[in-house]
Amino acid sequence: VNAYELIRRKREGASLEEAELRFLVGGYVRGEVRDYQMAAFLMAAAIKGMTLRETVDLTRVMMESGRVLEFHGSGGPVIDKHSTGGVGDKISIPLVPVAVECGLRVPMISGRSLGATGGTLDKIEAIPGMTTGLTPERLVRQVNEVGGCFGAQTETIVPADRSLYALRDATATVESVPLIVSSILSKKFAEGIGGVVIDVKCGVGAFMRTLAEARELASALEGAGGAMDIPVKTIVTAMDQPLGLAIGNALEVEEAIRFLEGGGPSDVAELTLRLAAEMLLLAGLVPDIDTGETLAKDAVSSGRALERFGRIVSAQGGRLASESAAHGLPRAKLVRPFLAQSGGFVSRLDARIIGEAVRELGGGRFRTDDVIDPAAGIVLLKKRGDEVVRGEPILEVHASSEERALAAARNLEEAVRIAAGPIPRAPLFLEAA
Amino acid sequence: VNAYELIRRKREGASLEEAELRFLVGGYVRGEVRDYQMAAFLMAAAIKGMTLRETVDLTRVMMESGRVLEFHGSGGPVIDKHSTGGVGDKISIPLVPVAVECGLRVPMISGRSLGATGGTLDKIEAIPGMTTGLTPERLVRQVNEVGGCFGAQTETIVPADRSLYALRDATATVESVPLIVSSILSKKFAEGIGGVVIDVKCGVGAFMRTLAEARELASALEGAGGAMDIPVKTIVTAMDQPLGLAIGNALEVEEAIRFLEGGGPSDVAELTLRLAAEMLLLAGLVPDIDTGETLAKDAVSSGRALERFGRIVSAQGGRLASESAAHGLPRAKLVRPFLAQSGGFVSRLDARIIGEAVRELGGGRFRTDDVIDPAAGIVLLKKRGDEVVRGEPILEVHASSEERALAAARNLEEAVRIAAGPIPRAPLFLEAA
Numbered sequence: 001v002n003a004y005e006l007i008r009r010k011r012e013g014a015s016l017e018e019a020e021l022r023f024l025v026g027g028y029v030r031g032e033v034r035d036y037q038m039a040a041f042l043m044a045a046a047i048k049g050m051t052l053r054e055t056v057d058l059t060r061v062m063m064e065s066g067r068v069l070e071f072h073g074s075g076g077p078v079i080d081k082h083s084t085g086g087v088g089d090k091i092s093i094p095l096v097p098v099a100v101e102c103g104l105r106v107p108m109i110s111g112r113s114l115g116a117t118g119g120t121l122d123k124i125e126a127i128p129g130m131t132t133g134l135t136p137e138r139l140v141r142q143v144n145e146v147g148g149c150f151g152a153q154t155e156t157i158v159p160a161d162r163s164l165y166a167l168r169d170a171t172a173t174v175e176s177v178p179l180i181v182s183s184i185l186s187k188k189f190a191e192g193i194g195g196v197v198i199d200v201k202c203g204v205g206a207f208m209r210t211l212a213e214a215r216e217l218a219s220a221l222e223g224a225g226g227a228m229d230i231p232v233k234t235i236v237t238a239m240d241q242p243l244g245l246a247i248g249n250a251l252e253v254e255e256a257i258r259f260l261e262g263g264g265p266s267d268v269a270e271l272t273l274r275l276a277a278e279m280l281l282l283a284g285l286v287p288d289i290d291t292g293e294t295l296a297k298d299a300v301s302s303g304r305a306l307e308r309f310g311r312i313v314s315a316q317g318g319r320l321a322s323e324s325a326a327h328g329l330p331r332a333k334l335v336r337p338f339l340a341q342s343g344g345f346v347s348r349l350d351a352r353i354i355g356e357a358v359r360e361l362g363g364g365r366f367r368t369d370d371v372i373d374p375a376a377g378i379v380l381l382k383k384r385g386d387e388v389v390r391g392e393p394i395l396e397v398h399a400s401s402e403e404r405a406l407a408a409a410r411n412l413e414e415a416v417r418i419a420a421g422p423i424p425r426a427p428l429f430l431e432a433a
Numbered sequence: 434v435n436a437y438e439l440i441r442r443k444r445e446g447a448s449l450e451e452a453e454l455r456f457l458v459g460g461y462v463r464g465e466v467r468d469y470q471m472a473a474f475l476m477a478a479a480i481k482g483m484t485l486r487e488t489v490d491l492t493r494v495m496m497e498s499g500r501v502l503e504f505h506g507s508g509g510p511v512i513d514k515h516s517t518g519g520v521g522d523k524i525s526i527p528l529v530p531v532a533v534e535c536g537l538r539v540p541m542i543s544g545r546s547l548g549a550t551g552g553t554l555d556k557i558e559a560i561p562g563m564t565t566g567l568t569p570e571r572l573v574r575q576v577n578e579v580g581g582c583f584g585a586q587t588e589t590i591v592p593a594d595r596s597l598y599a600l601r602d603a604t605a606t607v608e609s610v611p612l613i614v615s616s617i618l619s620k621k622f623a624e625g626i627g628g629v630v631i632d633v634k635c636g637v638g639a640f641m642r643t644l645a646e647a648r649e650l651a652s653a654l655e656g657a658g659g660a661m662d663i664p665v666k667t668i669v670t671a672m673d674q675p676l677g678l679a680i681g682n683a684l685e686v687e688e689a690i691r692f693l694e695g696g697g698p699s700d701v702a703e704l705t706l707r708l709a710a711e712m713l714l715l716a717g718l719v720p721d722i723d724t725g726e727t728l729a730k731d732a733v734s735s736g737r738a739l740e741r742f743g744r745i746v747s748a749q750g751g752r753l754a755s756e757s758a759a760h761g762l763p764r765a766k767l768v769r770p771f772l773a774q775s776g777g778f779v780s781r782l783d784a785r786i787i788g789e790a791v792r793e794l795g796g797g798r799f800r801t802d803d804v805i806d807p808a809a810g811i812v813l814l815k816k817r818g819d820e821v822v823r824g825e826p827i828l829e830v831h832a833s834s835e836e837r838a839l840a841a842a843r844n845l846e847e848a849v850r851i852a853a854g855p856i857p858r859a860p861l862f863l864e865a866a
Contacts, residue, residue: 011479171437171470
């Protein structure tokens with residue numbers, strides 16, 4: 001076996017065997033297969049595709065490039081949730097404590113912000129004192145003790161994905177269903193889980209722009225999970241406007257807490273409850289989604305989920321001040337309203353442009369070593385379909401300076417459209433795979 | 434413009450503009466576009482193809498990555514010949530002096546041996562004292578003074594090709610018609626020529642195995658030349674058995690001289706005369722191939738081509754001893770016959786296996802820093818279709834040791850087949866594009 005021959009065969013559309021993929025991926029991680037060879041292989045795979053069997057083998061090979069966690073003991077089923085990434089998607093934060101209160105163990109390991117979309121890790125780190133760099137041992141112990149965690153991807157778990165993803169990001173090979181599937185599932189399956197619910201985002205603010213693309217990815221994820229005997233359940237949800245009202249790291253944590261307190265925007269509540277119910281159904285703890293949602297609602301209304309969130313945060317050193325309005329989270333110096341230029345109905349709140357504006361405000365990164373401003377962000381006061389009068393604030397910009405606030409306001413002009421007549425509300429849940 | 438976007442577009446099958454190709458190739462040569470990005474681009478181009486216009490633009494961009502020679506003065510038309518590479522293909526060596534004697538200037542710049550196929554540069558360097566590392570200035574001066582040269586590719590001429598070729602060689606992207614065309618034509622056109630004749634080799638010992646592949650390459654070469662207003666004429670010739678009888682560097686120079694002296698194998702004579710005639714026709718110096726071949730034959734039979742060869746070799750410091758049998762060329766320590774295992778007719782002399790055997794004997798390289806043994810090689814005593822009796826020598830192995838000779842003999846067993854009945858002689862000239 002040599003790398004050249006494997007690249008050549010993939011170029012010709014052949015399917016590689018598990019041992020051959022192991023040679024390539026293992027060799028790449030060890031520095032024996034050069035990055036230009038791996039880049040050529042990834043491009044050939046992105047164009048020629050991979051079979052389900054090949055995708056599964058690649059997932060396994062990537063997963064086994066590092067540590068695979070193991071959960072024993074008498075705790076509940078170990079189930080996780082993943083989102084393919086969207087703007088304002090803070091669902092993991094309230095979902096972990098809700099799912100734990102319903103009887104699951106959730107070893108949530110998340111990534112940082114990427115492009116216009118945020119990352120759970122950056123959000124949760126807006127909580128003062130919060131440590132996310134957990135060793136595998138500490139992560140397993142915490143999940144066994146308090147039911148859940150918010151951990152960071154580390155070099156020990158799926159090291160292959162980190163370098164492969166960086167390479168794909170530089171060589172226009174990110175957009176490939178089998179490569180996306182193996183990247184997502186290798187990381188989730190390395191958590192030692194018994195199943196995962198994946199929220200495939202679809203729309204202008206998501207990686208998958210069309211329903212057809214989202215369905216293809218959803219179906220490939222479920223197929224690969226099935227072939228590996230680890231159940232994967234997908235739902236496809238809309239990502240044309242941001243999820244919830246808050247976009248920005250500390251602002252999203254606040255919104256998550258508001259939900260756990262029994263409030264918050266309706267779409268955040270609906271999606272959190274639905275995902276919790278899907279996780280419970282996957283674990284076999286409930287007979288149907290409705291029962292799962294009832295259990296999840298009860299975990300919130302009883303205050304147990306909020307308390308559980310506090311225990312998980314405390315276990316990682318985080319300090320939330322329940323007495324203060326912002327829970328002790330950082331707040332931006334300036335809050336500037338963005339006003340409706342005309343009266344009518346909000347017909348567009350472009351998630352991608354709003355996500356980019358938050359990144360420009362300091363809430364995201366342009367380079368991997370950029371430092372995040374946790375307080376920066378945008379709070380929507382209206383959503384698609386809402387009526388506005390001319391001069392009424394549509395959203396608030398949370399910024400560290402007038403200059404940044406003004407720049408964001410300029411960028412936001414393209415993001416907002418107001419129509420004269422009523423606009424139908426777009427559904428949150430789209431047809432699944 | 435950024436590299437990522439250009440890779441993405443090529444991945445989707447788009448055609449890039451000249452400025453975009455210049456950004457990529459120029460950036461790659463300057464180290465701004467990374468090798469893994471270029472590898473991904475090359476793979477996308479190899480799979481998705483390039484239009485004629487794109488191939489021409491890439492050729493121009495590569496050519497302009499370095500010096501482009503210019504020939505002025507009252508000398509003859511500047512025409513070159515290129516071969517896509519075969520086993521025993523020493524034609525450039527007698528062709529240059531023949532073409533010069535017929536009125537052309539020939540700035541032949543050649544490469545070194547590659548895989549199982551030899552390189553003119555390694556062959557000509559078997560002549561003691563021969564210098565091939567000519568500066569552009571010296572090369573132009575020599576061609577103007579003695580009509581021709583045997584030069585080496587240098588860093589100053591088409592530097593882009595050197596690094597791109599090495600990258601393609603490591604990433605299974607060598608086999609791509611537009612990439613082959615741009616590599617060949619950028620180097621030849623950088624010689625400042627008015628036209629080029631290209632011998633597209635076809636068969637087991639060549640890069641193009643089938644006539645369909647050879648025709649496709651031939652047609653693409655002529656099309657790109659036409660679009661750049663530099664005439665390219667191709668012929669397709671057989672490369673199933675070695676060309677001529679000698680394979681190995683010094684042995685091939687000897688065979689070339691034998692032709693210039695009026696002897697040598699018939700296929701070497703036929704191909705040299707035909708290529709010279711094609712060059713003269715391309716330059717407009719003769720009205721048809723027959724007239725060109727008559728001129729070329731006369732250059733040989735008069736002794737003028739041999740004398741011209743001596744002048745070109747002398748101009749580069751080469752020392753040939755006309756009085757000695759081997760012209761002062763290095764000779765191998767051992768010559769061992771390879772005997773026919775049965776009587777009959779030679780039905781196979783596999784060019785690739787024979788080329789590989791010569792490489793194993795030290796006549797070629799496995800790594801770019803391997804030192805060539807100029808004396809090593811094989812001399813065929815029979816060719817395809819020749820009758821042999823059992824125990825009669827079919828070929829001679831020229832080796833530096835018994836061990837190497839024995840190893841070569843073992844490898845050669847697969848190369849030779851003897852059939853009971855007569856075998857038709859295969860044509861040298863195959864149907865052109």
